[in-house]
Amino acid sequence: MKPEEYTRRQQELSGWPITIETYKLGDVYHCTIANVDPGARFARADGTTREEAEARAIEKATRYLAQTRKFEV
Amino acid sequence: MTTNTLSNVLVTTDWVAQHATDAGVRVVEVDVDTTAYDQGHVPGAAGWNWTTQLCDTVVRDIVPAKKLEELLGKSGIDNKTTIVLYGDNNNWFAAWAFWQLKIYGHDDVRIMDGGRKKWLAEGRDLSTDAPSFPSTRYQAGAPDLSLRAFLPEVQAAVAGKKASLVDVRSPQEFTGEILAPPGLPETCQRGGHIPGAKSIPWGKNCNEDGTFKSFDDLKALYAAQGISGDQPVIAYCRIGERSSLTWFVMKHLLGFRNVKNYDGSWTEWGNLVGAAVEKP
Numbered sequence: 001m002k003p004e005e006y007t008r009r010q011q012e013l014s015g016w017p018i019t020i021e022t023y024k025l026g027d028v029y030h031c032t033i034a035n036v037d038p039g040a041r042f043a044r045a046d047g048t049t050r051e052e053a054e055a056r057a058i059e060k061a062t063r064y065l066a067q068t069r070k071f072e073v
Numbered sequence: 074m075t076t077n078t079l080s081n082v083l084v085t086t087d088w089v090a091q092h093a094t095d096a097g098v099r100v101v102e103v104d105v106d107t108t109a110y111d112q113g114h115v116p117g118a119a120g121w122n123w124t125t126q127l128c129d130t131v132v133r134d135i136v137p138a139k140k141l142e143e144l145l146g147k148s149g150i151d152n153k154t155t156i157v158l159y160g161d162n163n164n165w166f167a168a169w170a171f172w173q174l175k176i177y178g179h180d181d182v183r184i185m186d187g188g189r190k191k192w193l194a195e196g197r198d199l200s201t202d203a204p205s206f207p208s209t210r211y212q213a214g215a216p217d218l219s220l221r222a223f224l225p226e227v228q229a230a231v232a233g234k235k236a237s238l239v240d241v242r243s244p245q246e247f248t249g250e251i252l253a254p255p256g257l258p259e260t261c262q263r264g265g266h267i268p269g270a271k272s273i274p275w276g277k278n279c280n281e282d283g284t285f286k287s288f289d290d291l292k293a294l295y296a297a298q299g300i301s302g303d304q305p306v307i308a309y310c311r312i313g314e315r316s317s318l319t320w321f322v323m324k325h326l327l328g329f330r331n332v333k334n335y336d337g338s339w340t341e342w343g344n345l346v347g348a349a350v351e352k353p
Binding site: 001002006008016018023025026030032033034035037038039040041042043044046064065067068069070071072 | 104105106108109112113161162163165190193194196197198199200201242243244245246248249250251252253254255256257258259264274275276315352353
């Protein structure tokens with residue numbers, strides 16, 4: 001099988017720049033979210049549509065990012 | 074990528090597409106996200122889980138020799154197999170596996186330049202089948218600890234300035250503004266960096282498509298921070314995987330002779346009672 005409808009884009013989520021990568025393999029859309037710096041994947045989800053997969057992954061990512069604290073330096 | 078040093082340890086996605094199932098070659102995916110393999114992988118590739126298969130799951134340590142021998146045996150790998158590693162996050166944990174395989178003396182290990190990201194972006198074939206391999210017998214070598222730094226050596230480096238320390242984490246982690254990459258669990262008590270460390274974030278080693286930068290660009294990147302390979306270098310990050318990628322770059326792409334990965338990294342140093350911390 002070949003991945004279809006591959007997209008990769010950057011946007012901001014909860015004040016953090018993130019990368020959203022989505023592709024379709026067979027009947028399933030796979031979405032993964034990474035922080036831009038350092039570039040670590042930290043949330044992923046599947047769905048029957050692109051919108052569903054991305055919405056689920058973004059929901060998880062939002063939850064995880066809320067736990068990241070910033071300290072004054 | 075034109076030097077011999079580079080061609081010995083890197084293969085292109087084209088090469089993998091043509092040779093992934095050749096006799097004597099085993100492609101292995103190792104991801105940060107341990108579920109990524111199941112979302113489609115290079116056809117014929119084995120998948121290794123870094124959280125269970127590439128470490129000691131009781132003591133904090135790299136994979137024990139016997140466990141590695143079993144893993145490689147189940148993956149149909151013998152001592153002469155060409156192992157081609159790739160993974161997500163521009164090959165973070167592929168480099169982690171590479172580093173451990175070199176510690177145990179495997180001769181022919183390579184990394185697929187660009188990793189999973191480039192393979193996907195190029196629309197290449199993916200499989201969700203988990204292949205099975207005929208079992209082999211693998212004999213690990215005695216661990217080469219010249220590739221690995223432990224805490225006392227790092228403490229000595231700080232005190233004596235006889236080795237350069239390279240912090241490969243993000244600038245925000247280096248300054249202590251955050252304790253872990255955004256979205257990942259905090260795993261240390263203090264933020265900042267090891268005194269005297271130079272900040273060279275791992276991502277600067279890579280191009281946007283995930284491939285490694287050219288020899289000249291990499292050489293200039295490290296030279297700009299005074300790292301030329303003339304003296305010992307110790308790389309660290311948070312848990313040792315990003316720094317294994319930087320170790321790979323310095324040791325195998327740039328050819329620095331004395332480079333170690335400090336896999337205790339910030340989760341060790343940043344939790345030590347009484348350890349000096351530099352900020353920002």
